[in-house]
Amino acid sequence: MLKITATPEQIQSNxxxxxxxxxxxxxxxxxxxSRLMKVAPPVISKIRHGRLxxxxxxxxxxxxxTGMLISDIRRFVPR
Known part of the structure; x- marks a missing residue:
């Protein structure tokens, strides 16, 4: 997993x-x-706070x- 330093805009997008x-x-x-995704709850928290x-x-x-399209998900992910 990649640790990042996120801007406020990236955190809002997450x-x-x-x-x-x-x-x-x-x-x-x-x-x-997190249970549905089979990841530990801190993973979701770290994404929300821009640490992951x-x-x-x-x-x-x-x-x-969720059934969301990958292209729709990518719109939220900074490059």
């Missing part, structure tokens, strides 16, 4: 991605999403759990 994933997966919160980048593996997991 939060928007996680919020959309929660909505699309029809779950209540980050903890339930959303890599290709996490993009695929979000796609599998």
């Amino acid at each position: 939060n928007d991605l996680i919020d959309l994933a929660i909505e699309r997966a029809k779950v209540k919160n980050d903890a339930v999403l 980048a959303v890599g290709s593996t996490l993009m695929l997991v979000i796609h599998e759990v």
